[in-house]
Amino acid sequence: MEIKMYGRILTGGGRFYTYLGPLFAAIGQRQEQYNWLITDFEGGFPLEECVRLNRRNLRERYAWIDGGTLTRLAGQGNAQWSWGVFSGFDRSVTLKQALEYDLPWADGNPGFWKNPVSVQHPLAQMEIVAWDNACTILISRDQKAVCEFAAAFPDSMDLERYNEAEAAPDQSAAYEAWLRRNEER
Template identity: 30%
Template sequence: MNLILEDCAQVPYFTNMRVVFDALELNASDFDWFVSDIEHAGGDAFCSEDHWISGEDLERALLSNDIQFVWAVFSAIPKGGPRPAIHEPPYADGNPAFWSDPSPRPQLIGALFEIVCWDSSATILVGLPDAALRRFWHRFPDSKPLNAAPR
């Protein structure tokens, strides 16, 4: 199952990745990341170009900076594993698959899961392990299955 969190008073803003990782009880440092389709507010604390980033560097950036991601796709790759070639970077802005596909999968081949920041108004979780989704749902009971979110 995939989840979406929107229309919720439990978070100061939906696309605070520090809060998302905390709710999932996942450490960014346990994975390598490809981050794409990035638009954010937070100064120079985070690169706005599509890029690979180690989990440790991502964790450091999120812990030491207050960054609101307007748009972004965080694709988790097994730590230390091969990085797939990027032919078409994952994207959020304008991507109809979240609303038309009954069960979207991570866009990047080889990604374990993806976390999508949607227009600073929603957080979309695609392909995460069930245990992490349950923890997120427990923290944010207003989250709902993605395929139940009307668009």
């Protein structure tokens, strides 16, 4: 039996692009009930520094942090995440179990732009994605969390409808075209 996923994308207007405090408020502080696997990240100081220090060695490309600690660290600064995948797991899931699967990633991942929407990690309940300072994506098994996010950010769009309307956009090509248009000014 396939479990339905729900998704929203917040793009345009340049506000709240992956500042965790407003995002956590928008999902009713549900982040506190999960353990978080943080992967493919850039930005978000001072939390990024803590996440980097939380790694066991420099070759690891992830951090594992509980929701309470994540909440506390996110509240210490108002830093924006440029890139990153925050995968929320029930507390019963261990790091060892989570690492049995491929690590979630953001940069260049075409999976966000395909329907039906889905979190990348099969054991995760929720995924928050910082996408190149351009948008924030929320995908969750929890429909209520996604509805609360939509109410907090009324300019966000249903991710499946966005994908249908945009016909799987190539974000890098759009960015390159924007740079060429704006070079001439």
